[in-house]
Amino acid sequence: MNTISSRLLNGVKTLGIVCNQWGDTGKGKFVDYFAAEWADIVARGTGGANAGHTIRVGDFSYAFHLVPSGMLHDKLNIIGSGVAVEPGTVLEELAALEQAKVSPDKLRISLNAHLVLPQHVVLDRVREAGNKDGAIGTTGRGMGPVFADHVARVGLVMNDLLNPDIFLRKLRQNLEEKVRILRTYDPEIVRQVMHQKILGDGMFYYPGDSNIFDVDAIAERYLAYGKMLRPFVADTDAILREALGKKRILLEGAQGNLLSVDYGTYPYVTSSDCSIQGLAKGVGIRERDVDLVLAIVKAFYMTRVGEGPFPTELGGEASARGCRNSTRALEAERYPNASLNDPNELVRGVAIRQVGQEYGATTGRPRRTGWLDLPLLRYSCAVTGSSNIILTKLDVMDGMEMFKVCAAYEYRGPDYIRGDRTFRTGDRLEVAVPDLEVMKHCVPRYVEFSGWKGPIRRARTLDELPRDLRGAITYLEAWAGVNVTLISVGPDREETIFVRPPR
Ligand code: IMP
Numbered sequence: 001m002n003t004i005s006s007r008l009l010n011g012v013k014t015l016g017i018v019c020n021q022w023g024d025t026g027k028g029k030f031v032d033y034f035a036a037e038w039a040d041i042v043a044r045g046t047g048g049a050n051a052g053h054t055i056r057v058g059d060f061s062y063a064f065h066l067v068p069s070g071m072l073h074d075k076l077n078i079i080g081s082g083v084a085v086e087p088g089t090v091l092e093e094l095a096a097l098e099q100a101k102v103s104p105d106k107l108r109i110s111l112n113a114h115l116v117l118p119q120h121v122v123l124d125r126v127r128e129a130g131n132k133d134g135a136i137g138t139t140g141r142g143m144g145p146v147f148a149d150h151v152a153r154v155g156l157v158m159n160d161l162l163n164p165d166i167f168l169r170k171l172r173q174n175l176e177e178k179v180r181i182l183r184t185y186d187p188e189i190v191r192q193v194m195h196q197k198i199l200g201d202g203m204f205y206y207p208g209d210s211n212i213f214d215v216d217a218i219a220e221r222y223l224a225y226g227k228m229l230r231p232f233v234a235d236t237d238a239i240l241r242e243a244l245g246k247k248r249i250l251l252e253g254a255q256g257n258l259l260s261v262d263y264g265t266y267p268y269v270t271s272s273d274c275s276i277q278g279l280a281k282g283v284g285i286r287e288r289d290v291d292l293v294l295a296i297v298k299a300f301y302m303t304r305v306g307e308g309p310f311p312t313e314l315g316g317e318a319s320a321r322g323c324r325n326s327t328r329a330l331e332a333e334r335y336p337n338a339s340l341n342d343p344n345e346l347v348r349g350v351a352i353r354q355v356g357q358e359y360g361a362t363t364g365r366p367r368r369t370g371w372l373d374l375p376l377l378r379y380s381c382a383v384t385g386s387s388n389i390i391l392t393k394l395d396v397m398d399g400m401e402m403f404k405v406c407a408a409y410e411y412r413g414p415d416y417i418r419g420d421r422t423f424r425t426g427d428r429l430e431v432a433v434p435d436l437e438v439m440k441h442c443v444p445r446y447v448e449f450s451g452w453k454g455p456i457r458r459a460r461t462l463d464e465l466p467r468d469l470r471g472a473i474t475y476l477e478a479w480a481g482v483n484v485t486l487i488s489v490g491p492d493r494e495e496t497i498f499v500r501p502p503r
Contacts, residue, residue: 019256028053039250042070045282047254048084052361082282087225137306147271161226237284268308309439315346398454413441
């Protein structure tokens with residue numbers, strides 16, 4: 001075992017890696033790191049193909065959405081019961097792995113994992129398209145409708161793919177209701193969405209009457225998936241329960257706490273619970289079975305993709321609008337020389353995005369950028385129940401002369417009753433309250449810091465980091481009440497600084 005794993009994971013058998021922000025904090029690097037160096041089993045328990053990270057091994061590079069990172073390291077890999085599975089995407093990813101000479105044999109998919117079917121993707125996209133003002137900015141991978149079906153008790157699961165009669169019966173029932181809902185939308189939008197690439201360019205569309213879906217085409221395709229995936233379908237909850245305490249289990253989080261359907265900035269969240277509680281449940285174990293939670297925190301900036309409150313956003317609403325309507329290419333054209341020291345905050349946000357490569361792995365969308373927000377971090381640590389964090393992407397701000405950290409919010413809005421508390425203008429909040437009616441009236445109160453020149457990518461100990469940066473990290477630890485265990489100063493595994501063990 002390498003030294004960082006041994007110094008960090010002494011006595012740990014089950015480790016959870018989650019994100020304490022809105023995702024995209026570089027979990028992939030550490031999941032991959034511990035998958036390679038430490039774990040026997042790597043398991044995912046939340047989200048679906050809305051997640052994504054690019055894995056590089058030698059010349060091989062691929063953006064994965066569903067299979068866990070451990071596939072590349074010959075470990076047992078589990079897609080747990082809490083993950084929404086697109087079978088076609090799993091097969092594509094296995095084919096890509098085979099090209100890199102990685103055998104699919106070590107993959108197991110929960111027989112209870114819910115299936116993403118064409119109707120889920122259509123509904124997700126049609127809702128978003130037809131709801132411009134209230135759009136969530138989803139990834140369009142059907143998450144909301146799949147998890148809604150799960151809770152409404154009308155979903156289909158992986159095991160149904162192995163039993164054609166049962167699959168067909170459930171599929172027809174499920175479609176009947178979806179068709180009724182889709183008929184309330186503009187048929188032209190429905191038709192257009194059904195002809196998108198992700199939906200097989202119209203292969204599931206039934207023209208001519210208002211049935212919308214070609215049931216036989218869906219059944220044929222999915223039952224074929226079932227045949228191919230049969231060797232991988234298993235009772236993964238039982239496998240993990242049996243392995244607890246005996247094997248080293250790495251739980252790979254998806255998205256971040258602030259996107260959790262239960263704890264995040266609802267309704268601008270994803271549809272699964274991306275906290276450690278949701279992750280443990282999504283692989284069939286209990287939260288108390290997890291020996292250590294490491295939460296990833298990007299510093300000293302943050303990002304968010306899609307809609308929803310972001311009090312520290314650089315450039316505010318103009319930035320949100322820009323990200324909504326732009327792409328990486330358009331932005332490169334519009335801001336060829338964006339500087340981290342531009343007097344205009346919006347442009348500084350663009351520069352951070354460009355240096356940090358902050359464009360969605362699943363959708364390619366520009367991620368909104370803002371200053372690190374301690375009220376949200378304090379809240380998120382409380383949800384995680386752990387304050388052991390890994391700081392990532394610090395190198396992105398090399399050369400920035402000055403930066404800000406949001407220490408607290410001031411509430412500036414109408415009186416708002418929330419349970420036993422009434423929010424009034426002028427109230428100071430040190431811990432964020434993830435309630436839209438509060439968040440949208442929160443004005444950040446900042447502390448300013450001098451930046452550092454950098455580059456810091458070569459630093460391997462805390463002492464090798466610039467003094468100003470160390471000062472900011474000390475401030476962050478003291479004021480957010482967190483314990484920094486590792487610092488990432490670049491994308492490569494070696495570009496990691498061990499700070500201290502978890503507490
Ligand atoms: P959905 O998960 O596709 O339903 O999207 C709901 C919200 O979660 C949107 O704001 C997405 O941008 C956001 N989201 C989903 N997956 C990710 C992710 O992996 N990183 C960051 N944001 C995400």
